[in-house]
Amino acid sequence: MLKILKPGFFTTVQDCGRFGYRDKGVPVAGVMDSYAGSRVNALLENEESAAVMEITMTGPTLEFQAETFIVLGGAEMTAMLNNSPIPNYKVIKIKKGDVLSYGRLERGFRSYLAIKDGFKTASILGSRSFYFPVTKNSCIKSLDSLPYTPAGDFTPKISEMKVDDMLDEESLKVYRGPEFDELTDKQLEELFTKEFSVAKENNRMAYQLNETIDGSNLSMLTSATLPGTIQLTPSGKLIVLMKDGQSTGGYPRILQLAEKAIDILSQKKSGDSIRFSL
Amino acid sequence: MKNYTISIRQFGLHAILVEWPKIVEEDILLDILKFSRYLKENHLLEPEWEFIPAYNSLTLVSKGSVVNFNELLPKLKKWYNNKKETVIQNRHLWKLPVCYDEEFGVDLIETANKLQISVDKLITLHTSSVYTVYGIGFLPGFMYLGGVPSELEVPRRATPRPRVPKGAVAIAGKQTGIYPQESPGGWNIIGSCSVPMFDSKNDDPCFVKVGDKIQFYAISKGEYQLHLIENEVGIYQIEKLELDA
Numbered sequence: 443m444l445k446i447l448k449p450g451f452f453t454t455v456q457d458c459g460r461f462g463y464r465d466k467g468v469p470v471a472g473v474m475d476s477y478a479g480s481r482v483n484a485l486l487e488n489e490e491s492a493a494v495m496e497i498t499m500t501g502p503t504l505e506f507q508a509e510t511f512i513v514l515g516g517a518e519m520t521a522m523l524n525n526s527p528i529p530n531y532k533v534i535k536i537k538k539g540d541v542l543s544y545g546r547l548e549r550g551f552r553s554y555l556a557i558k559d560g561f562k563t564a565s566i567l568g569s570r571s572f573y574f575p576v577t578k579n580s581c582i583k584s585l586d587s588l589p590y591t592p593a594g595d596f597t598p599k600i601s602e603m604k605v606d607d608m609l610d611e612e613s614l615k616v617y618r619g620p621e622f623d624e625l626t627d628k629q630l631e632e633l634f635t636k637e638f639s640v641a642k643e644n645n646r647m648a649y650q651l652n653e654t655i656d657g658s659n660l661s662m663l664t665s666a667t668l669p670g671t672i673q674l675t676p677s678g679k680l681i682v683l684m685k686d687g688q689s690t691g692g693y694p695r696i697l698q699l700a701e702k703a704i705d706i707l708s709q710k711k712s713g714d715s716i717r718f719s720l
Numbered sequence: 721m722k723n724y725t726i727s728i729r730q731f732g733l734h735a736i737l738v739e740w741p742k743i744v745e746e747d748i749l750l751d752i753l754k755f756s757r758y759l760k761e762n763h764l765l766e767p768e769w770e771f772i773p774a775y776n777s778l779t780l781v782s783k784g785s786v787v788n789f790n791e792l793l794p795k796l797k798k799w800y801n802n803k804k805e806t807v808i809q810n811r812h813l814w815k816l817p818v819c820y821d822e823e824f825g826v827d828l829i830e831t832a833n834k835l836q837i838s839v840d841k842l843i844t845l846h847t848s849s850v851y852t853v854y855g856i857g858f859l860p861g862f863m864y865l866g867g868v869p870s871e872l873e874v875p876r877r878a879t880p881r882p883r884v885p886k887g888a889v890a891i892a893g894k895q896t897g898i899y900p901q902e903s904p905g906g907w908n909i910i911g912s913c914s915v916p917m918f919d920s921k922n923d924d925p926c927f928v929k930v931g932d933k934i935q936f937y938a939i940s941k942g943e944y945q946l947h948l949i950e951n952e953v954g955i956y957q958i959e960k961l962e963l964d965a
Contacts, residue, residue: 620739
């Protein structure tokens with residue numbers, strides 16, 4: 443078991459997501475920065491679908507109650523094992539009683555903790571990803587215990603990895619969304635020349651942006667939305683749906699983020715700049 | 721049933737959006753469900769593909785690999801014409817109990833006043849209509865229902881409530897629905913449904929599917945409490961009728 447001494451700002455368990463229930467209104471969920479999520483699992487030679495911990499903004503304090511191996515990745519949050527700093531993307535051996543804690547958020551917004559063979563919290567509707575009310579809780583709380591299978595022997599094929607550093611990337615690759623063709627020349631110009639910044643309304647469901655463009659009065663019937671769909675509201679607000687985003691919506695879907703752009707945006711916090719490129 | 725002019729386009733790298741004429745119409749919805757069933761059974765197999773029908777669209781999502789749109793486009797057009805023999809099966813009419821007591825229907829009197837009808841008339845109108853499920857989304861288990869009688873069309877509340885309780889039955893504009901979980905909401909709350917619309921403990925977490933029909937019936941507070949207990953111990957039976965028998 444992994445004992446939660448302090449939960450951090452918003453810490454969840456996530457895997458690749460929950461598929462097959464979108465027609466019942468269930469969001470896909472899953473790790474926000476799937477690039478970081480897949481790398482931390484890969485170093486431990488875990489299955490792609492192994493559940494990891496997603497840590498947002500400020501990290502938790504965790505006590506390991508059995509030996510295992512871990513890898514950290516994503517945002518840089520000054521992680522400390524028994525008060526000694528440990529780097530991202532390196533296999534670390536854990537002994538019973540070790541305590542992992544986090545300090546200052548240096549870069550990025552979401553950090554990942556992978557554990558050998560993944561966290562074994564309940565799999566509900568085919569996924570361990572936290573999403574209330576599918577799972578009982580929306581995030582972990584103090585004194586929760588997360589199950590994992592102890593692992594004493596493991597010789598990693600690669601013990602350390604250099605990853606593409608996308609934490610400072612500001613350019614988001616987009617595709618045309620279903621209602622892209624309804625955009626006016628003025629809206630298009632604004633979209634692709636303006637610099638936008640992340641609003642304080644940002645979470646696993648959606649990122650709103652501070653800057654607006656000309657609004658859209660296009661009336662449409664509710665239709666499917668996907669993680670990475672950018673909606674334009676009548677008042678000109680841009681809403682970027684993320685992994686916990688609703689499965690249908692009624693605002694024009696003007697752009698669709700490339701997968702890598704979802705990863706990049708997942709590491710942005712309130713006030714950070716972004717640009718769109720087609 | 722006639723074929724419609726449909727448009728097929730790419731929606732990101734993993735999805736395809738198929739759209740029918742922009743009209744809320746049951747024949748269109750049935751054509752969408754037919755096409756969806758034909759694709760599921762013959763060409764785009766689950767669980768690799770997900771199908772999201774809503775009003776005048778069907779979104780096809782590929783779970784793993786990137787969609788080869790140029791290769792699929794001519795095939796989808798052909799498959800649309802090939803689907804003719806497919807029949808729709810297993811649609812149900814669900815009879816859902818609603819307690820229209822003021823304790824739950826906090827906007828009941830105000831809404832009746834706005835509509836200039838009596839509370840009894842409001843309940844009669846709400847329970848005599850048969851609604852079609854045109855989509856499920858917004859929240860897990862939230863149904864987009866069509867078929868609200870024009871006498872019940874009332875604007876949303878000026879200020880949305882930060883918390884609408886789970887089970888609240890509400891009306892706004894041409895829509896009526898049940899909040900499947902506590903959430904913010906701006907519709908006029910007229911009652912509460914004693915049947916949970918979403919339960920992740922069930923393999924199928926929401927018993928309703930797009931294309932089904934819903935009819936409400938009024939229950940007393942006593943019956944409402946009894947249903948809650950029956951639901952808790954798992955003996956409550958929802959009343960349903962087969963539509964395609």
